[in-house]
Amino acid sequence: MLRSQFWKKFFEETGEIARFTGRLFSQWFKPPYEITEFLRQCFIIGYKSLPLVMLTTFIMGLVLTMQIRPFLIDYGVESQLPAMVGIAIVREIGPVITALIFAGKIGSSIGAELGSMKVTEQIDAMEVSGTNPFKYLVVTRVLAATFMLPLLVILGDAVALYGTYLGVNMSGVTSFDLFWTKVFRNLSFSDVLPAFVKSFFFGFAVGIVGCYKGYYSKKGTEGVGQSANSAVVLSSVLIFIIDLIAVQVTGVLGLN
Template structure:
């Protein structure tokens, strides 16, 4: 039917940027117009949040264990073994936890959203929704982006706690530290400027994961191969955005909190 014509690379790139900006504004416009799809939003929170909990938990636990095992010899060499809980908690809560958990979520959630919406496009479900007079953006996009924006920070906090617990268990493989002492050291070493910027950036990570997943799925081509491309492209782009947001967040945080 439609014959593809060759479009110069730069023009395609600019068109892509334009499409993303348009999609971004359509998302915000659709949050406030028409009825909010509460049931779909709750379902997405369950799918995105609860169904990712096990993966995030296991990964965070392992990260906590690995960090303690790796840090211990160096800190012991400097006679600073007692600094292990503090080092772990600051590095985990400020940087490692949010970024690693966001990358895991990009792999699991962005790919799943990209593939789901891409497959809906291929099987004409998006067109069917549109021609029925319903609003696919409101039902599919707004709910998914808001769900990731809310659930990724929650997953990140849960991951942080599990990672710190993993660190406690790893610490007790060689040393002997009570949970209350470990907990006191961890809490005592973290302040507001460690937790808040890290938490705020996970909100942006969540938004980026949802937005990229929805955009790639919604704008996939018609063909089964496109579903795979949409899923793959969603993971790659969301991961890239996570590092870009992290770089910006680190700069902003250091200007605001660590002068």
């Protein structure tokens, strides 16, 4: 009984999100274009997330280097540390960790913000005043999340690699030029492109889930909290699912 209710709720919500996404695409290219609001959301979603992303990725690169070094020393391949950590960060760890941080900060923020507007009937007031709330609130935020996350991933990868450089030099001496030469010599186009492309899908998933949960939030303050929480959880799950699909697709295309 419980299992049937779970699957019923799962398929119902999947259908609602799919319909919500279809509505988004139908509104995407229709005028009027909310350029000012889109740029404002880019600043809020992208620029204001930068400090947290940089701090987290820096620590990630530093800790990853310190954890891997002893194993490489045991096998006598410590010189390969910059290359191994660099490939791991650029291909997988950097995009996924940055996306999860993004989901925690931006997904919950969007869900709570739109949920509060729904509860206080601000969205209904926008419809009455002749404004298209879906285009103004949802389309701008989803677009901003989709385009800002790849930029955050690039910056996060760079900061993580710098943390790796400091980690390498904690127990030895490696010049700055030599470190980056080892990193980029072992990176290829097939390492960078799939990671960059899937970060667009990560950003879209975070944006669409956060907006959906907030836009259809239940009444009351409890509903706002549930919207923010479920937006983070569902966004995180979708990030892992998208990453799994991306790995399979790149394997089929021979980019692994």
